[in-house]
Amino acid sequence: MLYWLGVAAFALAILISVSLHEAGHMITAKRFGMKVTKYFVGFGPTVFSFRRGETEYGLKWIPLGGFCKIVGMTPQDDDVDPADQHRVMWRYPVWKRTVVMSAGSITHFLLAVVAMWFAAVFVGLPNPDLPQNAAEQRTAPAAIEVGECVQLAVSSTQPCAVGQNGNVAGPAAAAGLKDGDIITRVGEVPIINYGQLTDAIRSSKPGPVEFGYTRDGQPGTATVDLVAAQRTPLDDPDGPVSEVAVAGVAWTTDEPGLVTYGPVDAIGATGDYSWTIVEGTFASLKRIPEKVPALWNSITGSERDPDTPISVVGASRLGGEAIEAGLPQIFLMIFISLNVFIGIFNLLPLLPLDGGHIAIAWFERVRSWLYARMKKPDPGRVDYFKLMPLTYVVILIGGAFTLLTITADVVNPISIFAR
Numbered sequence: 001m002l003y004w005l006g007v008a009a010f011a012l013a014i015l016i017s018v019s020l021h022e023a024g025h026m027i028t029a030k031r032f033g034m035k036v037t038k039y040f041v042g043f044g045p046t047v048f049s050f051r052r053g054e055t056e057y058g059l060k061w062i063p064l065g066g067f068c069k070i071v072g073m074t075p076q077d078d079d080v081d082p083a084d085q086h087r088v089m090w091r092y093p094v095w096k097r098t099v100v101m102s103a104g105s106i107t108h109f110l111l112a113v114v115a116m117w118f119a120a121v122f123v124g125l126p127n128p129d130l131p132q133n134a135a136e137q138r139t140a141p142a143a144i145e146v147g148e149c150v151q152l153a154v155s156s157t158q159p160c161a162v163g164q165n166g167n168v169a170g171p172a173a174a175a176g177l178k179d180g181d182i183i184t185r186v187g188e189v190p191i192i193n194y195g196q197l198t199d200a201i202r203s204s205k206p207g208p209v210e211f212g213y214t215r216d217g218q219p220g221t222a223t224v225d226l227v228a229a230q231r232t233p234l235d236d237p238d239g240p241v242s243e244v245a246v247a248g249v250a251w252t253t254d255e256p257g258l259v260t261y262g263p264v265d266a267i268g269a270t271g272d273y274s275w276t277i278v279e280g281t282f283a284s285l286k287r288i289p290e291k292v293p294a295l296w297n298s299i300t301g302s303e304r305d306p307d308t309p310i311s312v313v314g315a316s317r318l319g320g321e322a323i324e325a326g327l328p329q330i331f332l333m334i335f336i337s338l339n340v341f342i343g344i345f346n347l348l349p350l351l352p353l354d355g356g357h358i359a360i361a362w363f364e365r366v367r368s369w370l371y372a373r374m375k376k377p378d379p380g381r382v383d384y385f386k387l388m389p390l391t392y393v394v395i396l397i398g399g400a401f402t403l404l405t406i407t408a409d410v411v412n413p414i415s416i417f418a419r
Helices: 002-032 082-087 094-122 134-138 194-203 265-299 312-324 328-345 354-373 384-411
Strands: 036-052 055-070 144-146 182-186 207-215 218-231 242-246 249-251
Touching: 002 036, 002 055, 002 094, 002 312, 002 328, 094 265, 094 328, 094 354, 134 194, 182 194, 194 242, 194 249, 265 328, 265 384, 312 328, 312 384, 354 384
Parallel strands: none
Antiparallel strands: 036 055, 144 249, 182 207, 207 218, 218 242
8 A cells, every 4th residue: 555655646746846847937938928828737638727817727637747838939830829929939038038948947956956955854865975886885994794695697686585596695694704794804815995805706716715804893704615606897787797706795884874964954965965966867868878778678578677767657666665665765866866867858959858949049049149240141040840850850769768668667667675
């Protein structure tokens, strides 16, 4: 029951986000004097509507977004009443059009920032003192978490069970090492950080190797019977698979994973974490093309790569799992990340995205300025009809990708419990 409540809550949160996105367009357009004739939540047949002033507000049956109609977004719009010609959007200064078209994404960013501040105060943000990526983790102290099971094949997202698929008991656990132990030596190789630990283990031959460690400040030794397993390179998870020695250990720390802040300190923490999310979003955008084959393979029977993109369906499922497991921080982090992603993606300079309209507005402005300096007549506005083939290509690719991610999220979904 909690799972489905979480799914519904997350889907509703995203619907509200998108509705506020359109409200951002509407409010800024009205403030500048542009005419807004419609504002609806959802698509398809109308459930109900009412009129206030010159704008019709309403709800439609299909809760997959919303829209607002601003009169005369382009010079090619042919449904403009002659009496409204002076209020069409394309006649307004480029900075005003930029504000209106970017207001939707700004709304998503504001929602993300508010959610981050709320998380910082009430549930916690990721500890900034902990390694934020694999490179930072390698320089951290060699404190370990001991696994009870080791997968001999390439690491799977499925839970490891001894005796299944060739999985074996963890060598480190069998040797008596415990969570929190700090490894100081592997064989004759001294260890200072976790990167040196993993390098030393992988460069060893399978079989008994003596580990030096400290536990609660006291030194000790344990003989770990390393086993051979198939792994990809540590610095390239998508790289070639090779056979290396493994001990069944992972990096750990006694530092809290989440840190809460006071209302004032949370402002600075929110700013720092916002930048982390933005950097991660741009990195995710760059990786999308290379993840398409993995998405397709997950539909046709392969294991789902947890690093592949997800749709709103997948995000809602993860939100449901988070609520069911009593992990509101994960619910909030997914909501924050999705809002930042939508906000940035929507600003890409491609039609029909808002960023495409902004790019065209500034192209027109720069072109007019250059022609004026060259003493040439203003070439006027861009003909959107000539851009329709490219627009259709973007819509086709975006629609196909959306269908692909939704299908993967239904057929082979990602779970927050995958290991």
